[in-house]
Each structure stands twice: as structure tokens, then as C-alpha cells.
């Protein structure tokens with residue numbers, strides 16, 4: 001573990017060399033006395049990151065960074081239905097357990113992600129959802145996961161993921177997913193009710209994307225999500241929080257501070273807590289000089305967090321990965337060109353960047369709750 005650097009030295013020494021030189025220079029990657037974890041905790045927030053079990057198993061330096069920078073970790077895919085139950089009735093928890101073990105060994109908490117998601121349905125389940133007994137398979141999965149992972153090691157569970165899709169043309173703006181086609185909209189309250197029965201003390205979330213910018217699609221998504229939350233809370237369906245994924249992008253999409261802050265305030269008015277659950281930035285032009293790219297990423301995250309963190313109901317931030325070394329935003333096509341998307345807090349050499357400083361500064365601008 002690196003020696004503690006005084007805070008000022010950390011920020012100016014580390015960031016000063018990056019910003020002044022405009023290129024990533026070898027430097028201390030972190031100081032024990034200032035981490036994203038501590039900066040968040042100081043302002044009554046938590047900082048977390050999505051991780052994969054093999055990253056933690058094979059990359060000890062990265063695993064150290066996760067343990068030092070994060071209070072919470074989220075399995076990137078290991079707890080999704082298609083990863084757990086490839087064969088009906090034979091769930092395999094080994095990869096998920098490895099991440100849970102890492103968290104326990106390092107004193108970290110976890111977010112469970114995610115029980116019901118249209119993009120992670122086991123092949124065998126796709127064939128039977130619409131048949132008699134289809135719901136039994138779903139209910140069995142929810143119960144199995146929460147009986148194993150529904151305890152105090154977990155702060156929340158994303159019971160449902162990405163249930164909104166206005167482009168599917170429904171008046172309620174719900175996604176016409178295999179779950180909705182098989183069970184109707186009631187699959188949403190049913191899933192939440194089952195989850196509450198399986199893990200009474202767990203904070204249950206619905207997790208959504210595409211509500212951050214101010215295009216017509218985002219406005220429709222926000223409106224549909226607010227309607228869904230209003231309906232569920234009116235009907236006293238167990239729902240404790242909403243995850244806002246926070247996948248940002250540098251494509252010039254319209255952004256409205258007022259629209260986002262009003263949306264978060266309206267969500268909170270329904271009595272739910274809010275977590276930014278998958279923060280990252282998809283870059284535009286990856287061939288520009290690093291300092292320009294990193295400044296653009298930092299500015300986008302700063303603008304977003306300066307709004308989101310002023311909402312008292314926002315309780316934490318999870319980045320979808322901690323380092324550019326492991327980001328879903330670096331697609332195989334980019335890697336073939338030798339390019340890396342630089343949208344996460346630490347670069348592919350595990351060094352802090354302008355965005356790391358921007359995150360810390362945004363955390364420090366949060367008004368006390």
C-alpha cells in the first residue's frame with residue numbers, strides 16, 4: 001500500500017503532473033488518505049464499482065485498487081439469471097460467491113444486480129416463460145438468489161432492470177419484454193413482493209438507464225419511470241429505491257440541469273432513495289490528445305454529479321468499472337485499433353485522471369443532507 005500523501009500533495013502532485021504535462025506520467029496511483037471511498041463517506045455517500053470475478057482473481061494490483069477506492073462492489077454479470085442458472089434447477093453460484101468472498105475479506109458491501117432483466121434470461125427459460133409454470137421458474141430464481149444473497153452483506157438489490165421502453169409503444173411506457181409478454185405488467189409488483197418475502201430486510205430497487213439527458217426519448221423515459229413508481233407506491237408495492245444508471249456520453253446530447261434535478265426531486269417525493277448505479281462515459285473521438293479527451297470526460301461527469309449530488313435522496317454512486325483497463329465501453333472493435341475508452345475514474349494503468357479530481361470535487365460540493 002502506498003504511503004499516505006497529504007491531501008494537497010495528492011491532488012496537486014498527482015493531478016498537477018497529469019494536467020500540466022497533458023500526458024499520463026508515472027506517478028503514485030493513489031494515497032491512502034484520499035480515496036473515492038473516503039471522499040464519498042465524508043459527504044454521507046458511498047462510492048462503489050462494478051467488478052468481474054476474474055479481474056479480482058487475476059489482477060492483484062487492480063484488486064488492491066478496488067479494495068482501497070470502493071465501499072461497495074457490484075458483480076458486473078455474475079449474479080444475472082443467465083449466468084447463474086444455465087441449466088434449469090442447477091444454479092451455479094461459484095463465480096458470484098467469489099465476488100462476495102472478496103467483499104467480505106476486504107470489509108466491502110455489495111449491491112445485488114440483477115434478478116429480472118430481459119437481456120439475461122437463460123435459454124431454457126425463454127422457451128417456458130409463456131407456458132404454464134413459467135412464473136414458477138422466475139419465482140424460484142428470485143427466492144434462491146435472495147435466500148443466498150439477501151443478507152446484510154448487501155445494501156440493495158436491483159430486483160428489476162430496464163423495465164421502461166417508451167419506443168415499444170405501450171401507454172404505460174413499459175418494455176414489451178419476454179417477462180411482460182408472458183405475465184403482463186403485474187410481473188413487476190409480483191417480483192418486488194416475492195423479493196420482500198424472501199429478504200424482508202433488503203432494500204429493493206428498480207434500475208433504469210436513459211433518464212439523464214434531455215432529448216425526447218429521455219423525457220419519455222423519465223415520465224414513464226415516474227408513473228411506474230407512483231403506481232407501485234400508491235399500491236403499496238415494496239420498492240425502496242431507484243437506480244439511475246448514469247451512462248454518460250460525449251455525443252453532444254442535450255442536457256438540462258433543471259430537468260434532471262426536477263426528475264430526481266420528483267422521484268424522491270415518492271419516498272424512494274436514489275443511487276447512481278453505473279456511472280461511466282462513452283467517449284466520442286478517441287484519437288484526440290489524451291489531455292483533451294480526459295478533460296471532456298471530467299467536464300461531463302462534473303456537470304452530471306453537480307446536479308445529482310444536490311438531491312438529498314441520492315445516497316451513493318457506483319461506476320460501471322473502476323479502471324479503463326476493464327470497461328465494457330472498450331469494445332473489441334476499439335481494442336483491435338489499440339484504443340481504450342477513458343470513461344472511468346482510473347486509467348488502464350490504474351492512475352487517477354482529471355475525472356478522478358472532478359468526482360472528488362463534486363463530492364465535496366454536495367450540500368450537507
Ligand code: XIL
Pocket residue numbers: 076077161207209245278328
Ligand atoms: C453489462 C456488462 O457490463 C457486460 O459485461 C455484460 O456482458 C452485459 O451487461 N446496463 C446494465 C448492466 O444494467 O447490467 C449492463 O452490464 C450494462 C447496461
